[in-house]
Amino acid sequence: MLKAWLAWAYGVSRLAGGIGLLALAVSMPAWSAQTVRVGVYENSPKIGLSGTGQPEGFFVDLIEAIAQREQWQIEYVRGDWNEGLQRLAAGEIDLMPDVALTGERQRLYNFHREPALSSWAQVYARRGSGIRALPDLDGRRVAVLQGSIQEAQFQSLAQSFALRVELVPHKDFAQAFAAVKIGSADAVVTNRFFGVKHAASFNLEDTAIVFAPSTLFFAAPRRGNPATLAAIDRHLQAFKQDPSSPYYRSLKRWTIDEIQPAIPSWLLYVGLGFVALMLAAGV
Structure with missing residues (x-):
């Protein structure tokens, strides 16, 4: 009787352990996901807010596509242009989209190498x-x-x-x-x-x-995570080699159809x- 009870207890403990490991594996991406805070300001169609107040535009599509591949959690921080740059300098956001590269800005922020847009x-x-x-x-x-x-x-x-x-x-x-x-x-x-x-x-x-x-980029704080910009570079380079990539789909959606004739x-x-x-x- 004791032997049977011990065998039953051992089986239950193994089952519980297996369920625990499965739960840990399922929840691990959420635990390990990097949160990336992205500034949003009104400059549509590149970036802005929809009629329902949701971030939208070319740069939003781009960072969402990269985030999906990197398993990032995007947190949008709304404000105007100058508020976004001030938050970036203070390290209150991780990325500011749609920033043109200048010598002065290179001293204040970090940039990836591959341009996002011209x-x-x-x-x-x-x-x-x-x-x-x-x-x-x-x-x-x-x-x-x-x-x-x-x-x-x-x-x-x-x-x-x-x-x-x-x-x-x-x-x-x-x-x-x-x-x-x-x-x-x-x-x-x-x-x-x-x-x-x-x-x-x-x-x-x-x-x-x-x-x-x-040329336009995502800018990051001087003390930001360099791996974030490296990932943006890596995916931008890959996207630009593929005509069916999220980059070109978003570019056509937000810019090409309107701007070329105009x-x-x-x-x-x-x-x-x-x-x-x-x-x-x-x-």
Whole structure:
């Protein structure tokens, strides 16, 4: 009797141990998953919030695809552009999407090597304003995103042409576009993606003022986890080799269908060529 009871107890203990190991194995990914805090601000279609308040856009699709492969848990932290950069510098978030690479930013943040996206800056104005070329901005008020690369580069460009321009900073591009619509600014500087998507809804039109080509990245804190950026590089390189990858599907979804017809390639080259020629001439 005792022998039978011991055999039964041994069997029960083995079964319980097996169930425990199975539960541990099932729950292990959740325990070991890395939480990555990602800043979100309004700059659609690259990144922003949907009508229901959910993060969306090219950079959201991209980091979600990488997170799925790396078993990361993404935690989105909402704010405006400057709040995101401040949180990044303080280590309160792990990644800030859609950051153009500059020398100053390289001193403040870490970047991966493979660019996520390419862009340029363009000036938009109210329909019928007569603003078509750079000299038309002399004496005008120009809305900009506060702390953006477009703000710094446009200010430098205006100074190099000795233009008297009043910069009107705003917390996001939507506010900057609205300022032009209601007449508190005469023109606005934005990136190609936001301009193409939103200009019509604010009754604005593009101009031939195109400048400042840039490459866009996820930025990380100086003391952040280098493995996070290494993983982004690794997956970006793989995605770009596969035309059916999440990278190209998202790119087509958010940008290609809208932007190619709206901004002819000749306009970009003419605008950039004009600026380069004038700068080389010392004007």
